Amino acid sequence: MRFHADPDEIDCAATRFTADAGPDRDLAAIARLAEALPDALPGLPGAQIAAPALGRLATLHHGWRAVADTHRDGLSRAARAYRLADRWELPAGSRA
């Protein structure tokens, strides 16, 4: 099993990701506005359809952001693990 890793590069990617991604957004605002659409557009069946669809999109967006953050944290953990492995000179297969 061949591999190589530069923990600093991985750490750098994780850190830069945090900076580039910007702060997480509160998706409650769009969810509230979506819920209010049927009242804002009375008599339009399309508004009844759009409201839950927007809410689900917000939920998916939230989940996606959470997975992205987990991915970022995973990179940081990987960088730490590689540093430890280097320090303790673990066999290659245990740190791939």
Added chain:
Amino acid sequence: MSEQLEQLRAAHPRQVLAAALEAAREAEAAYRLTQALAIQGATLDPAAWDGPAARLAAAASADLLGVGRTLADAWTTWATRLARVAGEVETAQAELRQAHRVAAAHGAAVLPDGRLVGPPDLAPAAAHQIRGILAGALSRYAACSGLLAAGPELPGRRWGAASLGFVDPDDLGHAARPPRPDPAQPGTAGVDPALPDPPAPLPAPPPVTPGAAAAWWAGLSDGARRRVLDERPEWVGPLDGAPAWARDRANRQLLERAEQAATAELLSAVLADPAAGDVVGPGLTPQPRTLAVREAQDRLADLAAVRALLADASRQRQLLVLDTTTVPMSVAVSTGDVDTAGSLAVLVPGFRTTIRSDLTGHDAQVGAAVDVATGMARAQGKAGPVVGITWLGYPAPQTVEVLSRNRTVLGTTVAVAAAPHLAAFLQGLSSAATGAGRTQRVVLWGHSYGSTVVGVTLRDLRPPVSAVAVFGSPGLGVRTVEQLGLPAGTLFVAEAPADPVTDSGWFGTDPDRLRGAFPLSTRATTLPDGTPGAESRWHVDYLRPGSTSAWNLAAVAADTPSLLVRGPVCPIPVIPAPRECAGG
């Protein structure tokens, strides 16, 4: 009609607009996070991290990127449709008010239930007009339902979200989708025909140097190339060394994304504008109140100029560069197929150039000149057509930046910063041609400050160039031709009468006083083909079709020295007196 009128009156388009702007903010956030993922993917190249864990991480990152793009696109579509609905409802309510006004003008009234009451002598035409306005308003309002029910058109199976485990593509939309094929139906044999063949594996990201990039592209299978172009256009669009057709295809995809991102950015900027409530009308037409709004509008205008040029079917064009990460963005567009050209003429324009105001005009002049050059080349048996490229790959200095130390047209800082980009672009053209087993002549046309960019690039980085023509030049940043590293007899200089820039010698020796430079005529004269050549005057007239200078620039591009019209030779001073020869 009574209930419908009541519903239209009770509608709140401003709430819908608020939802549209919030959706635009989500789109912007999704684009930003997607961009962060793309940068991360590019940062973590196999040279830094390789192995099973790295491949898993790369796969997860790719999945996240795919989902993110879909989310961002969905938000943008929602934002656009909600904004349109808000505008339509406002318009319908305005029509309702208009119906009341027209009725009142005829001494009539529209009752809450929609009935029209008025004097006995109410003209039938007036009654018809009022009822027509009412019906139009109600029809407009009802049509909004269809806009909302259609929902965003989401891409189907392009993403590979399996490793994320939280999303089903069908969950993202609510619109009626075509039914999935029933695997039990005869003839389908359990195969979903919507699914493509198993894709080729996604290769490692490309290297950044043009020669290595050309080799990377040459080493990809057709399937891998298709996959890269479909899924990672951001790898290929800016890839100096990739063939032009691939860059064009990738950049057109990136253009579409950039347009969506810029639209979302504009909507978001409008919302952030403290006067947003005043400036957003039914047509969602923001007025430039804040810097953010103006910048977003400029970005959209730049993209619109690129889109309009590509939509012009009068000639084939290739979008060779589209970098929207810079402000202003960078663009390069060809006037033909670069991959089959015998010669290329690359125009580097100068001071005050912007995409939105100059791309179309430069393209037209470059196109006309290379058409002349192609005729010259054919007449003398030279290989292939001559294709032009308008290279707006650097942020040209602007008038308002004259007093800026780092951006002023009076210094070489901008040129020095532009040089690596121009050199890499030229090296990429050369590497792509070499990789395809072709030889291709590349000629640089440098106008005004663009000639300084050309000079500094040649002086410092020595890109592969066959010849250089500069016109309206304030100097090349050198004191001798030898400092440019060009073969003998391949530097050409045009100076028009009454061009105040040309004799300034602001950056090094005045180009027409460089020993070894060939002077090109810009005067009215009879051209070698017997047609009249017009005089070029002032600073921006050199590429005007029908002018002697445009003829000469074409002859340089075509490599037909016998067709050059020589200009007056300036006396070479014994001691050059450069004003500036900045080296960095």
